[in-house]
Amino acid sequence: xxxxxxxxxxxxxxxxxxxxxxxxxxxxxxxxxxxxxxxxxxxxxxxxxxxxxxxxxxxxxxxxxxxxxxxxxxxxxxxxxxxxxxxxxxxxxxxxxxxxxxxxxxxxxxxxxxxxxxxxxxxxxxxxxxxxxxxxxxxxxxxxxxxxxxxxxxxxxxxxxxxxxxxxxxxxxxxxxxxxxxxxxxxxxxxxxxxxxxxxxxxxxxxxxxxxxxxxxxxxxxxxxxxxxxxxxxxxxxxxxxxxxxxxxxxxxxxxxxxxxxxxxxxxxxxxxxxxxxxxxxxxxxxxxxxxxxxxxxxxxxxxxxxxxxxxxxxxxxxxxxxxxxxxxxxxxxxx
Amino acid sequence: xxxxxxxxxxxxxxxxxxxxxxxxxxxxxxxxxxxxxxxxxxxxxxxxxxxxxxxxxxxxxxxxxxxxxxxxxxxxxxxxxxxxxxxxxxxxxxxxxxxxxxxxxxxxxxxxxxxxxxxxxxxxxxxxxxxxxxxxxxxxxxxxxxxxxxxxxxxxxxxxxxxxxxxxxxxxxxxxxxxxxxx
Ligand code: SF4
Ligand code: SF4
Numbered sequence: 352x353x354x355x356x357x358x359x360x361x362x363x364x365x366x367x368x369x370x371x372x373x374x375x376x377x378x379x380x381x382x383x384x385x386x387x388x389x390x391x392x393x394x395x396x397x398x399x400x401x402x403x404x405x406x407x408x409x410x411x412x413x414x415x416x417x418x419x420x421x422x423x424x425x426x427x428x429x430x431x432x433x434x435x436x437x438x439x440x441x442x443x444x445x446x447x448x449x450x451x452x453x454x455x456x457x458x459x460x461x462x463x464x465x466x467x468x469x470x471x472x473x474x475x476x477x478x479x480x481x482x483x484x485x486x487x488x489x490x491x492x493x494x495x496x497x498x499x500x501x502x503x504x505x506x507x508x509x510x511x512x513x514x515x516x517x518x519x520x521x522x523x524x525x526x527x528x529x530x531x532x533x534x535x536x537x538x539x540x541x542x543x544x545x546x547x548x549x550x551x552x553x554x555x556x557x558x559x560x561x562x563x564x565x566x567x568x569x570x571x572x573x574x575x576x577x578x579x580x581x582x583x584x585x586x587x588x589x590x591x592x593x594x595x596x597x598x599x600x601x602x603x604x605x606x607x608x609x610x611x612x613x614x615x616x617x618x619x620x621x622x623x624x625x626x627x628x629x630x631x632x633x634x635x636x637x638x639x640x641x642x643x644x645x646x647x648x649x650x651x652x653x654x655x656x657x658x659x660x661x662x663x664x665x666x667x668x669x670x671x672x673x674x675x676x677x678x679x680x681x682x683x684x685x686x687x
Numbered sequence: 688x689x690x691x692x693x694x695x696x697x698x699x700x701x702x703x704x705x706x707x708x709x710x711x712x713x714x715x716x717x718x719x720x721x722x723x724x725x726x727x728x729x730x731x732x733x734x735x736x737x738x739x740x741x742x743x744x745x746x747x748x749x750x751x752x753x754x755x756x757x758x759x760x761x762x763x764x765x766x767x768x769x770x771x772x773x774x775x776x777x778x779x780x781x782x783x784x785x786x787x788x789x790x791x792x793x794x795x796x797x798x799x800x801x802x803x804x805x806x807x808x809x810x811x812x813x814x815x816x817x818x819x820x821x822x823x824x825x826x827x828x829x830x831x832x833x834x835x836x837x838x839x840x841x842x843x844x845x846x847x848x849x850x851x852x853x854x855x856x857x858x859x860x861x862x863x864x865x866x867x868x869x870x
Contacts, residue, residue, distance in 0.1 A: 391715040396723075652711040653704070668697055 366458035370447045377604050378597035379409035381643065385600075388647040412593075419589030427586065428485040435482030436587070436594040442471040442478075443601035450608045451526045453618045453632035464525040465513065468609060472564070475602060476502040479566075479573060482595070483583035494582035497658065498573045501563060504665040505570075509560035511673035512553050515680050516613050519546050529617030539616040547683055549676040554614045556673050558642075561606040563661070565599060568650040572658055607642040611635060615642075731811040736794040739767075739787050740810040741832040748839035750832050752782040752806035761801035766791040768825075782806075785829040790820075 383398065383405065390397025398405040423429045449464040451457035461467055476498055483495030519540060520528045532539050541554050563570040574582030581587075584595045611617055615638045618631030625634075656664070722729055731737075741750045754771020766788035771780040799807055807828075817823065 388715075390719070392711045394714055394717060394719050395721045396719050399723075648708060648711065648715075652707050 363458070366448070370444060370458060374444055374447060374601045374604070375597070378600040379413065381600040381603070381647075382412070382596070383408050384644070385647050385650070388644065389651045392648070392651045416590050416593040421589045421591055422586075424487070424586050426487045428487070431481050431485035432586075435478050435485060436591050436598075438478035438481065439475055439598040440594050440601065442474045443598060443605045445471045446605045447608070449525060450605070450612070451529060451617060452635050453628065454526075455628075456632055457526060460526055461524070463523045465517070465523040465528075468525075468605065469510070469513065472602075472605065473502070473506070475598070476564075478598075479583045479595075482587070486583070486586035488585050490579045490581075491583050491585045494573050494575075494579050494585075498566065498583065501566075501570065501572055501661060504662050505560045505563040505669075508556055508665060508669035508673040509564065511670070511677050512557045512560070513613075515547070515553055515673070515677050516540065518677075518680050518684060519543065525612050525617075529612055529619060532616040533619050536616065536621040539614065539619070539621075541614040541616075545687075547676060547680040549672075549679060552672065553676050554610070556669050556676075557610055557614065558645075559664075559669065561610060562646065562649065563665070565602040565606055567599075567603065567646060569653040569656050570661055571655060572661060575655060577655075603643060603646055604639070607639050607646065608635075610642055611638045731813065735809065735811055735813070736796070737810040737812045738789045738792070738815065738826055739798065739807050739828055740812075741782065741785060741828050742806055742808050743832065743835050743839055745839075748836055748843065750782055750806065750829075750836075751804045752785065752802075753804055754780045754782045755803065757801045757803060758798035758807060761797040763795060763797060764788075764791045764793055767798060782829060782832075785827075785832070786825045787828055789815075789823040789826045 386408075387397035387405070389395075398408045401407040401411045423432055446468045448458040449461045449467050451460070479498045480495040483491035483498070486492075516528075517523065520531055522528060522531075528540075536542065541550060543550050547553070562568075566573040573579075574584065576582075579585070581592075584592050587595060617638075618635040620630065620634050741752055743749070744751050752769075752771075754769055756769065759765075759767045759769060768784070768786045768788070769782060770784040772783045773780050794809075796809075799809065815823070
């Protein structure tokens with residue numbers, strides 16, 4: 352039986368189904384988690400009518416969205432308009448293929464995993480831009496312009512941080528990066544201050560950029576409801592809107608997984624016990640969801656920033672600081 | 688701005704973010720304060736003003752209203768319509784029809800103040816809905832009082848001998864109604 356599971360086509364099929372199921376379940380239930388979290392922070396119980404404690408709420412929402420008519424408004428570029436939801440959902444699914452959930456639990460152990468994630472991650476921006484542009488709606492177009500300028504601004508510090516990490520780890524293989532962080536939390540890249548005293552700062556920069564890249568509050572200028580209706584998704588109804596919404600959460604999962612792998616030691620146990628195999632996957636998920644809940648917590652704590660302060664933060668603070676850490680890492684690696 | 692002041696500003700800003708997150712985390716662990724409305728309801732405060740209702744004398748189970756008409760005259764919006772009749776063997780008149788036009792009532796309280804026998808008060812009923820305009824235009828308070836009389840009879844299986852109605856007293860503040868239980 353186990354032999355059968357390891358035949359290549361069967362393995363690929365299993366991972367395919369697993370990743371799609373993981374993404375869909377996360378997208379559906381993170382919406383509920385988000386609403387519950389928002390409720391707790393505002394001292395409400397959150398949705399609690401559908402099923403026990405609201406556990407069926409995503410199902411109810413899904414049925415509602417599926418039952419709605421998918422409209423293509425007149426005057427839109429109907430091909431791009433239909434393609435945008437597909438393009439926004441595909442990259443996170445692809446990225447999850449190279450993310451190692453455990454020592455051996457990875458769909459595709461790619462040597463250039465890190466590069467792969469970043470190259471496909473940027474398709475997401477293009478999809479949002481196309482969706483907004485194809486909608487032929489002024490709010491959607493403003494939102495597209497914002498998405499592009501925001502992502503250009505935040506891609507730079509993010510990649511600078513990633514280059515720093517590359518210099519430290521010396522490999523783009525995500526599994527290898529995690530393996531280097533074995534042996535307790537003081538070996539995690541987050542706390543490798545002997546390599547670079549600014550390592551925690553790098554993590555914070557990465558996290559902030561991840562928030563901005565996934566268009567999460569307080570950087571959700573792309574769908575600033577109060578000024579842009581629903582941003583790039585203004586003209587989408589029914590499941591078209593639902594897919595954009597789910598893709599946002601899928602992207603958060605990918606971003607947080609990457610942060611876990613790069614900085615928090617992926618599947619490594621923090622104190623050396625209960626490591627390996629399925630325990631590793633459990634550790635990975637614990638770290639992943641801790642980060643995701645921080646993302647939700649941040650959303651319900653801070654108000655949306657203004658657009659110019661968003662760009663100021665990137666160009667005046669994050670980029671200089673990440674350049675300094677890059678240089679410092681280079682210098683320290685040369686000296687030590 | 689010098690380099691150092693801008694650096695210290697970044698640190699201050701970052702610290703303020705952490706303070707904000709600590710505050711929301713602190714709120715998140717406190718108990719929720721939501722009233723799950725259709726399942727739970729709040730007790731209305733004593734001064735809540737709903738539509739009028741005729742009070743029932745807890746001793747006799749009868750309405751206290753003597754159909755004197757003072758409330759009709761006191762009402763600035765002219766929205767009370769009542770009628771009374773004299774029952775066999777009773778000294779006073781008793782009310783036989785009491786309609787309030789709740790669409791025009793300004794809840795000013797003149798009628799409650801004017802009543803010499805404490806016969807009307809504000810109900811604590813805020814769930815008033817209907818498909819029929821007349822349910823508000825001619826809100827039949829007498830019928831509602833009759834229903835309450837039936838309840839009173841059920842609660843007191845042997846009605847006590849009719850007692851002499853107490854002399855009219857000076858109007859007092861309306862007695863607090865019992866907590867409203869909604870389905
Ligand atoms: S509250 Fe005022 S307006 Fe309403 S019935 Fe009484 S006197 Fe008239
Ligand atoms: S003033 Fe009081 S007793 Fe007189 S008619 Fe009005 S409710 Fe009845």
